[in-house]
Amino acid sequence: MSLDPSQLRHRFRALTTAHLADACLRAAIPVRCAPTAVRPVLPGGRLAGRVAPARHAGSVDVFLEAIDRAAPGDVLVVDNAGRTDESCVGDLVVLEAQAAGLAGVVVWGLHRDTADIRAVGLPVFSLGAIPTGPQRLDARPPAALTSATVGEWTVSADDVVLGDDDGVLFLPAERVGDLCALAETIRDTERRQADRIREGVPLRDQVRFAAYLAGRAEDPALTFRAHLRAVGGAIEE
Numbered sequence: 001m002s003l004d005p006s007q008l009r010h011r012f013r014a015l016t017t018a019h020l021a022d023a024c025l026r027a028a029i030p031v032r033c034a035p036t037a038v039r040p041v042l043p044g045g046r047l048a049g050r051v052a053p054a055r056h057a058g059s060v061d062v063f064l065e066a067i068d069r070a071a072p073g074d075v076l077v078v079d080n081a082g083r084t085d086e087s088c089v090g091d092l093v094v095l096e097a098q099a100a101g102l103a104g105v106v107v108w109g110l111h112r113d114t115a116d117i118r119a120v121g122l123p124v125f126s127l128g129a130i131p132t133g134p135q136r137l138d139a140r141p142p143a144a145l146t147s148a149t150v151g152e153w154t155v156s157a158d159d160v161v162l163g164d165d166d167g168v169l170f171l172p173a174e175r176v177g178d179l180c181a182l183a184e185t186i187r188d189t190e191r192r193q194a195d196r197i198r199e200g201v202p203l204r205d206q207v208r209f210a211a212y213l214a215g216r217a218e219d220p221a222l223t224f225r226a227h228l229r230a231v232g233g234a235i236e237e
Contacts (some may be wrong), residue, residue, distance in 0.1 A: 002125030003177050005049055005073025005103070008160065011180040012048040012226040017162050017169040019183035026182060029175060032112025034168035035082075037127050038106065041114060047124035047163045049075040050173060051155045053148035056080040056109065058137040062144050063093050069145065070121045072101030075161045079148035084127065086134045091116035098122040106161055106168055108150040125163050207231055 001009065012020075017033075024031045052074040054066035066076060076097050080088040089105060091113035097105055104123035111117060111126045113134065147156045153170055155161070160171045171179055193206055204210070212227040 002173050003180070005071075006221060007072075008048050008176065008180075009073070009103070011184075012046070013186060015180065015183050017166045019165050019187045020162060020171065020179055021169055022186050023179045023183040026186070027175070027179060029172065029179070029234070030169040031149055032153045032155075032168075033151075034108070034125070034153075035127075036167060038108070038125050038150070038168050039128075040120070040163065040165065041124040041126060041129075042118045044165060045104070045125070045163065047075055047125070047143065047161070048104075048122040049073045049103035049161065051075060051077045051148070051157055051159045051161050051170070052102070053077050053079065053156055055141050055144040055148055056134075057128065057140045057144070058134045060088075060093055062140065063089070064096065064144055067093075067097055067100050067102065070100065070102055073103050075103050076105045077148045077150065077155060077161060078105065078107045078109065079150065080107065081149075082127065082151070083109050084130070086110065086132055086136075087112035087130050088134060089124070089126070090133070091120060094120050094122050094124055105162065106150065108148070123163065125168050161231065 021031050052066050052070035054062045054076060056062060056078055070153055078089055087110045089107050089111045094105055094117050099119060107126035110130045112129055112131055114129045117124055147154050155170050158173055160173045160176045162169045193203060196206055197203055207228060208231050212224060216222045
């Protein structure tokens, strides 16, 4: 089940990337997180949208072309091979993305113009900042506008990207509705557990931890994850 951009933003507003990563784990879908160094330029930034990929080769023209092809609500996902010797996105690209109605920018690489990007307000996630732009102009790769690699994952317009203070997560677009629904059940379970802890009921009692220890003593193959599923708890996923 896919969601349109407004539905996705609405559903994600009450969720976190952690909830959705747990949903992937429960649904046996690969958990595709950007490397931990990819962080929001402005703390508290959140984004959600379909991937609009662009592979950088030294010139911003590929970003302008990707933005031109993108639909409102998409997220520009820039592949600069994780380079830390140059920036590839500055305030003008971010402004252009915002003017085109994009939901944000994710950079597998560095940005610059940090103060100006923060003033723009569009969510941007990157590896960090450096003053220099690219000092090279390489041949554009054949898949420059059809896919982007971020860390170990290659993503395309068939994927959705979500970002918050925990980092960046990629989901298959065709499954995002189901994953949001599953994440909502995980969120609600965790909130009930948190409320009960505040009321004085230890989490160990809620998840019948003593029973788990006894069960594991009888069956060393029993995992805490399997036990949680059996008792309706949520901690790990």
